[in-house]
Each structure stands twice: as structure tokens, then as C-alpha cells.
Amino acid sequence: MGRGDAMVDLLSLTRDELQDLVQSWGAPRYRADQIWHWLYRGLAQSPDEMTNLPAALRARLLAETTIGGLEPTHRVDAEDGETSKVLLRLADGATIEAVLMHYGTADVAEGGSERHTVCASSQVGCAIGCAFCATGRQGWTRDLTVGEISGQVLHFERELRRERAHVTNVVFMGMGEPMLNRDAVGRAIRNLNDPKGLGLGARRFTVSTAGIVPGILAMAEEMPSVGLAVSLHAPDDVLRDELVPINRRYPLLALLEACRRHVESTGRRVTMEYTMIMGVNDSDGHARRMADLLRGLLCHVNLIPLNPIEGCGFQPSSVERVRRFRDILRRAGIPVTVRLRRGTDLRAGCGQLRSARGAERNETPYSVPQAEVTALASATLEQEQHAHGVTPDGAHRAVDSVR
Numbered sequence: 001m002g003r004g005d006a007m008v009d010l011l012s013l014t015r016d017e018l019q020d021l022v023q024s025w026g027a028p029r030y031r032a033d034q035i036w037h038w039l040y041r042g043l044a045q046s047p048d049e050m051t052n053l054p055a056a057l058r059a060r061l062l063a064e065t066t067i068g069g070l071e072p073t074h075r076v077d078a079e080d081g082e083t084s085k086v087l088l089r090l091a092d093g094a095t096i097e098a099v100l101m102h103y104g105t106a107d108v109a110e111g112g113s114e115r116h117t118v119c120a121s122s123q124v125g126c127a128i129g130c131a132f133c134a135t136g137r138q139g140w141t142r143d144l145t146v147g148e149i150s151g152q153v154l155h156f157e158r159e160l161r162r163e164r165a166h167v168t169n170v171v172f173m174g175m176g177e178p179m180l181n182r183d184a185v186g187r188a189i190r191n192l193n194d195p196k197g198l199g200l201g202a203r204r205f206t207v208s209t210a211g212i213v214p215g216i217l218a219m220a221e222e223m224p225s226v227g228l229a230v231s232l233h234a235p236d237d238v239l240r241d242e243l244v245p246i247n248r249r250y251p252l253l254a255l256l257e258a259c260r261r262h263v264e265s266t267g268r269r270v271t272m273e274y275t276m277i278m279g280v281n282d283s284d285g286h287a288r289r290m291a292d293l294l295r296g297l298l299c300h301v302n303l304i305p306l307n308p309i310e311g312c313g314f315q316p317s318s319v320e321r322v323r324r325f326r327d328i329l330r331r332a333g334i335p336v337t338v339r340l341r342r343g344t345d346l347r348a349g350c351g352q353l354r355s356a357r358g359a360e361r362n363e364t365p366y367s368v369p370q371a372e373v374t375a376l377a378s379a380t381l382e383q384e385q386h387a388h389g390v391t392p393d394g395a396h397r398a399v400d401s402v403r
Contacts, residue, residue, distance in 0.1 A: 008065045010039055011147030011154070014187065015194060027057055033196065039067065040197030043158045066091070068151030086155065090148060094141055096121040096175055098152040100159070116160055117169040120152045122185050123176025128210045130231070131243050132275060134309045135175045143181040149188035157198065167200065173208045173229070177246075179215025186222055186402075195399045202226055202402045208273065213250040216258040220265040223402050228262055229271040229302075230255070234281050235289035243281070252293065260297060269298040276317035276325065277306050287325045291332035301329055301336040 013021065019032040034052055038044040045068075047053070047061035069091040077084045082102045089095050099119040126133070127140035152174075157167045170192065172178040178185045189205050192198045202225035209215055210231045219228060234240035240247040247255075259270045272294065276282050294301070303326055306316040317325070322338055329336040 006064075009067070009069060009145060009147035010035065010061075010065050011068045011150045011191070012145050012187075014191065015196065022057070025057070025060060027054075031057060035061070036194075036197060040154070040191070040194070040199075043154060043161065066147075068147045068154065070148065070151040070155060072155065088152065088155070090124070090144075094124045096124055096144065096148075096152075098155065098174060100156045114165065115168045116156070116165055117171060118153050118156050118167050119171050119174050120149060121174035121176055122149060122172055122178040122181045126176045127180065128177050129245050130210065130233075132277060132306060132309065132312060132314050137309070137312075140176075143184060144176070146184045146187045146191065149184060150191055153188075153192055153198070153200075167198075169204045169206075170200065171206045171208065171229075173206075177210055177212065178207050179209045179212035179219075182215050182218065189223065189226060190402050193399065193402050195401075199399045201400045203400055206271070210244050210246050211250050211255045212246065213254050213258045216255075216262055220262040224266040224268070225400055225402060227268065227271070228259075228266075229273055230259060231275075232272045232290075233275050235286050235293050239281060239286075243277075256293065256297065259299070263298045269300055272299050272301045273304055274301055275304045275306050276322050278315045278317045278321070280314065282317040282321050282325055284324065284328060287328035288332075291329055291334050294334055295332065299335070301334055302339050303336060304339045 008021065010018065015032065015036050018036060019029050022032045022035070023029055031053065035050060038050045042049065044050055047058045047065070047067075050058055050061070053061075071089040072086050073089050073095070074087040075084060082104075084100045086098050086100075087095055088098060098121060101117045101119065103115040103117065121144065123143050124141035125138045126135045129137075153167055153170055160166055170189075172185060185207065189202070192200045193202050193205075202223070205223075206227035206229055207219060207223075208229040208231060216228065216230075219226065231244065232240075233243050234247075237247060237251045240252060250258075262268075263270060274281075274290070290301070303322055305322060306314055308315055326336050326338055
């Protein structure tokens with residue numbers, strides 16, 4: 001069914017809304033809890049799988065509802081097996097990317113537990129237009145629904161379940177600007193956080209923004225336990241205007257003030273993401289200005305080597321330049337790490353698989369040759385866990401709520 005049809009996406013409903021729906025059909029309220037369990041614990045993809053429901057209710061669900069509406073069309077895997085990127089076709093034919101990253105005991109500083117992080121998209125394309133981003137070059141098509149957002153996480157949860165593992169973290173660092181679709185992102189987080197469903201703790205989520213100030217302030221009130229990451233990429237307004245055009249509307253002074261207010265309200269530090277671009281934003285002077293800019297703010301800087309994209313002349317900073325930039329920040333007392341890079345021989349940037357396959361054309365089967373795997377797999381969308389002070393234990397423990 002297309003988006004214009006009157007089909008209800010069950011994954012876009014809250015538990016209360018699902019209860020209202022089944023009661024409006026004359027079914028008892030507890031049936032909604034059974035359906036909810038099938039969606040988020042049983043990972044059902046069709047009402048036919050909900051075997052403890054009456055046949056008449058299953059038939060009505062089959063006739064009048066959908067579940068997420070995501071169809072995987074391509075998948076690429078890093079050669080080390082630690083990262084997978086999937087291209088998903090939506091009900092209207094648009095496509096988005098979602099990424100799964102595995103972090104084993106060798107990658108965890110404490111606790112020795114594995115992490116399985118989903119990097120989810122929030123929009124089809126993106127309107128921000130950052131100068132070095134493949135998604136930004138595709139433009140914006142539409143926002144994702146709650147079900148389309150949640151469905152990305154559940155897609156990988158099904159995959160992990162077969163390996164007796166679970167999604168442990170979700171970062172909204174995929175296609176789109178989450179703060180421009182904040183309502184749907186927030187509802188998806190609450191649904192995935194629900195202890196009667198997937199039960200993923202609120203601190204397991206991180207929302208990244210290019211600097212939408214009203215969204216940052218609202219998030220502090222609406223979801224104080226959820227992590228905040230800001231795509232900074234420049235230490236002054238002149239350069240940031242060029243790299244991140246939204247800066248012209250929300251310049252650094254306003255952005256940093258919003259971050260300070262977020263910290264004061266939530267008590268949680270903000271992660272500053274800084275993509276390192278050779279000869280553009282990676283000099284000693286840039287590093288010193290970054291230190292001055294962030295001094296006194298409870299934050300952690302992630303330095304991210306650029307993933308080059310076709311048609312863009314930017315290149316990643318050298319290893320030595322990244323280290324020097326890092327050391328200048330450290331000497332100034334700014335907590336900083338260099339983001340882990342995996343499969344560095346691969347084109348790993350957000351939106352690159354969608355660009356390579358053609359954003360709107362019909363897709364071929366859900367598999368690709370190894371040559372394309374080597375060329376296209378994603379590797380570096382993970383938010384460094386310790387930057388948010390989160391203990392890397394299992395996902396299905398005591399669940400902290402979004403509030």
C-alpha cells in the first residue's frame with residue numbers, strides 16, 4: 001500500500017493508541033498488549049504470525065494495517081564483519097540507509113560486553129546541505145514516519161536475534177536532520193524504550209544535530225536522558241557558514257548557549273563531532289580556536305576523519321594532523337577522542353550507498369557481489385560510547401525511561 005492509502009502502520013502507534021484502535025474494533029484492551037509484544041518482542045512482520053490472537057482480529061489487522069513497510073534491497077558488509085549497511089525501500093518507493101556496527105570485547109574499555117549499534121536515518125535525504133555530505137547533495141524528499149524509524153532498529157534486531165544477540169544502542173546519525181523531524185524521532189525512541197516492548201534504555205539513544213537550536217532546547221525538556229551530539233566541524237562562524245549552512249541561521253554563539261542550557265538541564269555532557277578535512281579545518285589555529293570555544297562547557301570532542309565522496313574535492317586530514325589537533329585540545333583540557341575507523345578501504349559516508357545505487361530507481365535483489373561490498377560498505381557512523389558515560393552492558397536489563 002502507498003502512503004496515501006488508509007492503512008495504519010502499527011509501528012507508528014504508541015501503546016495507548018494501539019489500545020484505542022483495538023477497542024474501537026470491539027476487541028478487549030489486553031489484545032493491544034499482545035500485539036505490542038508481537039511487534040517489539042516477537043518481531044512479527046505480519047499479523048499472520050500473531051498466533052494467540054483470534055482469527056478475526058488477525059484478518060482485520062492484515063486488511064487494515066501494516067508493520068513498518070521497509071523492504072531491504074541491498075546490503076553491504078565490511079570485510080572485517082564488524083559493519084553492515086542496508087538500503088531499505090519504503091512503501092512509496094523512496095530509499096534510506098541504516099547501519100549496524102558490532103563492537104566486541106576488544107573494543108570495550110570496561111565490562112567486556114559486546115555492543116551492537118544501529119545508526120538510523122530520520123529523513124529521506126536532508127535539507128541541511130553540509131558541504132562534505134553525500135546525503136546533503138541528494139536534497140530533502142520527506143520526513144520518515146515513526147514506524148519507518150523504528151522499523152530500521154527492528155530490522156537489525158531480527159538479524160541479531162538469529163545470532164542470540166540484541167541491539168544495544170541507537171544513534172540518529174544516518175540520513176537526515178533528526179531535529180527537523182523531532183516529533184517522529186521522539187515517538188520512535190519512546191516506543192523502542194517501552195519496557196513492555198524492546199526495552200532499550202533511554203541512555204542507549206543518541207540524537208545528532210547539525211545545530212538546530214530550538215530542537216536542542218526542546219530535547220532537554222522532552223528527553224533529558226537521551227544523549228546529544230552536535231556536528232560542529234568548524235571553530236568559527238565564517239568557516240562553519242561554508243561547511244554547515246544552517247550556521248547562518250543558528251550561529252555558534254546561539255548554538256553553544258543552547259548546549260550549555262542543555263547541560264544545565266540534563267546534567268549530561270554533549271558530544272561535539274568534528275570532521276577533519278585536509279587544509280580546511282585541521283590547522284593548529286583551528287584546534288586552538290576550538291579549545292577556546294569549548295572551554296568551560298561539559299563536552300567531549302570526537303574527531304572524525306572525513307569519508308571522501310564523489311564530486312567533492314575535500315580529502316581527509318592525515319593521521320599526523322589528526323593527532324596534532326587532538327593533542328592541542330588535550331593540552332587545553334578538552335576531552336577528545338579520535339573516532340574508531342573500521343574498513344578504511346571502504347567508502348563509508350552517510351548516503352553513499354543510496355547515491356551509488358540510484359536514489360529512486362528500482363533496486364535489484366538484497367545481495368551484492370564482494371567487489372561492491374569492498375567498495376561500498378559503511379564503517380564509521382558509531383558514536384564513541386564512553387563519550388556519553390554509558391556503561392557498555394547488555395540492552396535488556398533494567399530500562400531507564402525517556403523521561
